Amino acid sequence: xxxxxxxxxxxxxxxxxxxxxxxxxxxxxxxxxxxxxxxxxxxxxxxxxxxxxxxxxxxxxxxxxxxxxxxxxxxxxxxxxxxxxxxxxxxxxxxxxxxxxxxxxxxxxxxxxxxxxxxxxxxxxxxxxxxxxxxxxxxxxxxxxxxxxxxxxxxxxxxxxxxxxxxxxxxxxxxxxxxxxx
Amino acid sequence: xxxxxxxxxxxxxxxxxxxxxxxxxxxxxxxxxxxxxxxxxxxxxxxxxxxxxxxxxxxxxxxxxxxxxxxxxxxxxxxxxxxxxxxxxxxxxxxxxxxxxxxxxxxxxxxxxxxxxxxxxxxxxxxxxxxxxxxxxxxxxxxxxxxxxxxxxxxxxxx
Numbered sequence: 001x002x003x004x005x006x007x008x009x010x011x012x013x014x015x016x017x018x019x020x021x022x023x024x025x026x027x028x029x030x031x032x033x034x035x036x037x038x039x040x041x042x043x044x045x046x047x048x049x050x051x052x053x054x055x056x057x058x059x060x061x062x063x064x065x066x067x068x069x070x071x072x073x074x075x076x077x078x079x080x081x082x083x084x085x086x087x088x089x090x091x092x093x094x095x096x097x098x099x100x101x102x103x104x105x106x107x108x109x110x111x112x113x114x115x116x117x118x119x120x121x122x123x124x125x126x127x128x129x130x131x132x133x134x135x136x137x138x139x140x141x142x143x144x145x146x147x148x149x150x151x152x153x154x155x156x157x158x159x160x161x162x163x164x165x166x167x168x169x170x171x172x173x174x175x176x177x178x179x180x181x182x
Numbered sequence: 183x184x185x186x187x188x189x190x191x192x193x194x195x196x197x198x199x200x201x202x203x204x205x206x207x208x209x210x211x212x213x214x215x216x217x218x219x220x221x222x223x224x225x226x227x228x229x230x231x232x233x234x235x236x237x238x239x240x241x242x243x244x245x246x247x248x249x250x251x252x253x254x255x256x257x258x259x260x261x262x263x264x265x266x267x268x269x270x271x272x273x274x275x276x277x278x279x280x281x282x283x284x285x286x287x288x289x290x291x292x293x294x295x296x297x298x299x300x301x302x303x304x305x306x307x308x309x310x311x312x313x314x315x316x317x318x319x320x321x322x323x324x325x326x327x328x329x330x331x332x333x334x335x336x337x338x339x340x341x
Contacts, residue, residue: 005323067236067268142238147323148230160320 005145005158019057024179034069042096062137071102081124185288193286197274214247219289221296223263245331303330
């Protein structure tokens with residue numbers, strides 16, 4: 001709950017991770033591809049990761065708010081289905097850069113643009129495996145105290161502060177400094 | 183008045199759930215029940231909080247539990263809010279006498295004239311198993327509710 005919300009499932013093999021595997025700082029985002037706030041957080045997380053190259057790793061987990069965002073689950077499935085062909089992050093970026101166009105036709109079009117096997121993509125999109133992955137992400141988020149989107153965890157602890165670029169960068173850099181010198 | 187704590191019998195109530203229907207605590211006898219008091223329809227944090235619980239509903243129901251939310255807003259206001267946000271659980275009106283039920287649970291803010299942001303998990307006998315008062319500006323999340331439902335003793339869990 002408040003002040004003690006911790007990531008219930010640590011970063012593991014089923015996660016999509018950007019940045020260096022041995023980085024001392026871990027940033028996990030629970031997000032929804034149709035959520036406007038997550039759309040604003042997308043370039044911020046990307047720039048922070050570039051700035052902290054070698055020090056930070058970033059994982060994205062799905063937290064679709066289906067009743068508010070009717071295309072959010074499909075978008076999450078599209079990212080996971082692309083992930084089964086090694087293109088999770090490419091699809092993640094396309095989805096956040098095209099939040100207004102997350103209907104099924106558009107999702108198929110993105111798969112074509114990524115030059116992945118479109119038939120396999122369509123099959124995986126509807127598969128129980130992908131459905132379970134999206135649900136597992138959501139459930140781990142609920143049990144970790146995710147209370148809206150985006151919710152960030154820094155080294156396993158929910159970050160309730162300001163996530164604008166400079167604020168987030170400053171917090172992550174101070175965590176990195178502690179990790180190195182303590 | 184302090185928030186009612188674990189072990190207390192939940193005060194009974196009958197409140198309007200729609201302009202022409204009532205729901206009573208006794209209607210949930212034999213089932214676990216999550217009661218969510220919140221300050222107001224339409225306000226930003228409440229909207230987010232209820233949107234989250236709306237999504238978590240299937241996880242709550244796995245524990246043979248129902249979920250209802252209570253504020254001092256009137257039944258017509260609740261009806262419009264529920265439709266707009268596609269909420270899949272009842273919104274009860276603690277409207278007349280205003281705040282009476284919230285007060286009995288220790289979940290009323292006199293100065294503001296609104297329910298506090300408070301959560302209760304009741305067992306099938308209507309006994310409070312867990313309660314939590316959240317700072318009014320903070321969405322509490324659903325992890326506490328799920329942990330409470332999980333920790334209900336087996337003999338207390340509704341069969």
